[in-house]
Amino acid sequence: MQPDSPQARDYVLIQDLAADDRPREKAMRNGIKTLSKAELIAIIFGNGIKGKSVLTMSQELLARNDGRLSTLARKSIKELVKENPGIGPAKAIALVAAIELGMRCRDESPTERPRITGSKSVYSLIRNKLELLNHEEFWVIVLTRSNHVLDMFRLSQGGTAGTVVDSKLLFKKVVECGDVAASIVLAHNHPSGTLKPSVEDDRLTAKIKEGGKLLDLQVLDHIIVTHESYYSYNDEGRL
The missing domain is CATH 1.10.150 (DNA polymerase; domain 1)
Structure with a gap:
C-alpha cells in the first residue's frame, strides 16, 4: 500500500x-x-x-x-x-x-403575539435564550389577561451557580408595561444541567408570588431551563 x-x-x-x-x-x-x-x-x-x-x-x-x-x-x-x-x-x-x-x-417573534397555554409554550418561547448559556440568567414574561405575551425581559445575569434577582426592579419593569399586564411567568436556567429547584429558587418564587398579590399580578409559573429539558413549578403543583 x-x-x-x-x-x-x-x-x-x-x-x-x-x-x-x-x-x-x-x-x-x-x-x-x-x-x-x-x-x-x-x-x-x-x-x-x-x-x-x-x-x-x-x-x-x-x-x-x-x-x-x-x-x-x-x-x-x-x-x-x-x-x-x-x-x-x-x-x-x-x-x-x-x-x-x-x-x-x-427565535424571531411571529407577527401575532404568542399565547401562553402552559409550560410547554413557555419553554418553547424562552429556551433559545437560556438553554445553551454557561451562566445563569433570570427572565420575566409579562402576559395580558388573555395570556398573550405583552413583553419579556432579562432581569439579571450572574455566574455559573446563581444570579441576583431584585424583586423591586422586577415589579417596577412590569408596572411600566401598563394596566394590560395581568400576570407573569418567571424563567431562569441551570447551566449545571440540574433540573431540581434550589432552596433559594423556592424562596424567590414564594417572595415574588406574595409581592405580586399586592399589585393584583398573578405568577402563573416559574420555569427552570437546562440544555436538555425544563422544570415547571406549576406542573409540579407548587404554585
Missing part, C-alpha cells in the same frame, strides 16, 4: 470523495438538509489544513463534543480555538456566527 493512498491515511481529503459526495455538490444536488453535521460545518470552515481535509477537521470537532451541536454551541470562540488544533479564530468565529444566526432565526 502506498503511503499517500487514501487507504493508508486516517483522514479523508475532499478530493478523495466521489464528486457527488462532496458537501457543496451534494447540497446543490439534493438540498442542504441532506448534509450531515460534519458536512455543514465543513462548508462553514471552507478549507482544511495541510495534510487534513476540512471534512476530517469537522468530524474530529464533532467527536470531541460528543457529536452534539448543542455542546458546540456552548463553547466560546476562545475555547474552540484552544481545544481544536487547526481551527483558528477565523474558523471559530464563522462557526459561532452560523450557530447564532440559526438561533436568532428560530
